[in-house]
Amino acid sequence: MAEKKGAYDVAASDTDFRKKYDRAEYAEKAQKREAEEKEERKLRYEAKLAGKKYYKPMTGEEEFTQARHNIIDVSSKVGKIELMGAGAATGKKGKGAGNYCADCDLTFKDNMQWVEHINSMQHLRAVGQSGEVKRATTEEVMQRIDELWEKKEEEKRGNVMSVAERLEIRAEEDEKAREERRMKRQKMMERKREEKGKDVKIKKEYGEDVRVEGEHDEDDMMASMGITGFGTSKK
Amino acid sequence: MANHRADEKRFLDDRGTHSITTPNGLNPATIMEKPVRERIIECFYWKAYCFALNECDIVTRVVEDVNFIGGTIGDSQAPSPFLCLVFKLLQLSPSHDIILSYLNYGGEKFKYLRALACFYVRLTYRAKDVYELLEPFLGDWRKLRRKGRDGGSRLTFLDEFVDGLLTKERMCSTALVKMVNRVVLEDLDQLEPRVSSLGDIEALLEESDGEIEEGENGRGEERGDGSESTPEVTEKNGDGRNGWSRNSKAPTPEAIEE
Ligand SMILES: [Zn+2]
Numbered sequence: 001m002a003e004k005k006g007a008y009d010v011a012a013s014d015t016d017f018r019k020k021y022d023r024a025e026y027a028e029k030a031q032k033r034e035a036e037e038k039e040e041r042k043l044r045y046e047a048k049l050a051g052k053k054y055y056k057p058m059t060g061e062e063e064f065t066q067a068r069h070n071i072i073d074v075s076s077k078v079g080k081i082e083l084m085g086a087g088a089a090t091g092k093k094g095k096g097a098g099n100y101c102a103d104c105d106l107t108f109k110d111n112m113q114w115v116e117h118i119n120s121m122q123h124l125r126a127v128g129q130s131g132e133v134k135r136a137t138t139e140e141v142m143q144r145i146d147e148l149w150e151k152k153e154e155e156k157r158g159n160v161m162s163v164a165e166r167l168e169i170r171a172e173e174d175e176k177a178r179e180e181r182r183m184k185r186q187k188m189m190e191r192k193r194e195e196k197g198k199d200v201k202i203k204k205e206y207g208e209d210v211r212v213e214g215e216h217d218e219d220d221m222m223a224s225m226g227i228t229g230f231g232t233s234k235k
Numbered sequence: 236m237a238n239h240r241a242d243e244k245r246f247l248d249d250r251g252t253h254s255i256t257t258p259n260g261l262n263p264a265t266i267m268e269k270p271v272r273e274r275i276i277e278c279f280y281w282k283a284y285c286f287a288l289n290e291c292d293i294v295t296r297v298v299e300d301v302n303f304i305g306g307t308i309g310d311s312q313a314p315s316p317f318l319c320l321v322f323k324l325l326q327l328s329p330s331h332d333i334i335l336s337y338l339n340y341g342g343e344k345f346k347y348l349r350a351l352a353c354f355y356v357r358l359t360y361r362a363k364d365v366y367e368l369l370e371p372f373l374g375d376w377r378k379l380r381r382k383g384r385d386g387g388s389r390l391t392f393l394d395e396f397v398d399g400l401l402t403k404e405r406m407c408s409t410a411l412v413k414m415v416n417r418v419v420l421e422d423l424d425q426l427e428p429r430v431s432s433l434g435d436i437e438a439l440l441e442e443s444d445g446e447i448e449e450g451e452n453g454r455g456e457e458r459g460d461g462s463e464s465t466p467e468v469t470e471k472n473g474d475g476r477n478g479w480s481r482n483s484k485a486p487t488p489e490a491i492e493e
Pocket residue numbers: 101102103104105106117118122123126
């Protein structure tokens with residue numbers, strides 16, 4: 001440190017800009033990985049001997065598994081069209097038609113398969129859960145009872161409200177319907193009156209027309225037979 | 236205290252080594268018969284709604300899903316939600332305090348929660364405790380719906396259900412373990428002679444006659460939306476029908492014996 005060095009005192013080799021690799025560190029990492037792999041092989045082997053499935057050992061950071069509230073949300077898919085890749089329909093792997101698990105990249109054809117999957121250890125580990133459920137205390141149970149009771153009471157009150165509301169809405173609708181009928185009737189009356197008026201007008205026009213006796217009779221007769229004139233200039 | 240497993244695998248795998256023994260000395264995993272157990276763990280309700288429940292969630296499920304009592308139902312012998320939740324309770328084996336909160340505090344609010352807890356107590360508790368815990372509910376006359384094997388609905392009452400638990404050999408597709416007779420326990424001084432919580436037996440009989448008729452008349456409306464809110468409200472307001480809170484100061488106590 002005490003030694004003073006100029007900017008160019010150190011003879012820099014032209015490879016100094018490269019990242020320095022710590023051989024020792026890498027050797028250690030490789031060793032560790034190998035050990036882990038060996039351990040996993042061993043666990044897999046033991047699991048197989050015991051007739052069980054192997055799951056990755058837990059890290060200790062997994063969350064408790066909790067009871068689900070909405071198990072199957074079909075309503076979110078109603079009225080939606082999903083496009084599937086051509087190869088999507090075969091097997092469970094990847095996204096396909098059905099319930100898709102994004103965490104495991106698997107698709108399930110029916111609700112039963114889906115539920116079995118989201119209950120499976122494979123899935124629980126994928127979402128970082130331990131499959132353990134926290135035991136509840138008596139106080140928590142009491143609290144839940146209170147909450148549910150409160151909710152039920154609330155709903156009851158809500159229902160009473162909605163009955164009153166429904167009656168009100170019904171009354172409004174009745175009034176609307178009556179109003180509509182009234183309008184309709186009025187319109188019909190008007191139309192009738194109009195038509196009557198037109199008739200009168202036509203008749204009036206007709207009546208005003210100076211008719212020569214017999215002059216139009218022929219025309220009228222022919223018109224009634226669907227013949228309109230013979231190209232005569234008369235008219 | 237150890238936590239629960241979300242599923243039933245360990246519960247059913249345990250062959251005596253780690254499994255808890257119930258107070259009446261049974262393995263909770265084998266209290267229900269094997270075919271029934273298998274139907275339960277294979278049914279959709281179990282997989283979708285009974286997974287990862289704890290003692291709190293049991294209450295939620297009862298309140299939201301249980302609107303009748305029954306075992307396995309119909310041609311397919313599908314297990315009822317009630318039966319599935321009994322099985323879940325066997326898996327959880329809740330503490331005694333929690334069972335008491337189901338029976339009493341929760342049971343007063345939610346009749347099916349009381350029914351469920353009564354069933355569980357009958358399956359797992361010692362005879363003396365079964366009598367002591369369940370008998371007070373012989374005065375709980377709230378209506379319950381019950382479905383038989385054929386799938387038909389029938390009106391019953393909580394007291395009738397509890398009476399069945401105390402006297403029958405089978406209920407809800409489950410064999411009820413034999414209990415020491417009450418009289419024997421009385422002779423052994425383990426139980427006090429039962430004091431009826433109901434008071435005057437004559438008045439009771441008259442009342443319950445009327446109740447049954449009323450029930451039959453009202454049967455048509457039993458079907459449908461499944462809401463039992465109305466009877467519960469009247470009971471909650473508890474005018475004449477508050478018999479289910481134990482009334483030990485009844486004017487003429489009478490022992491009811493089998
Ligand atoms: Zn998954």
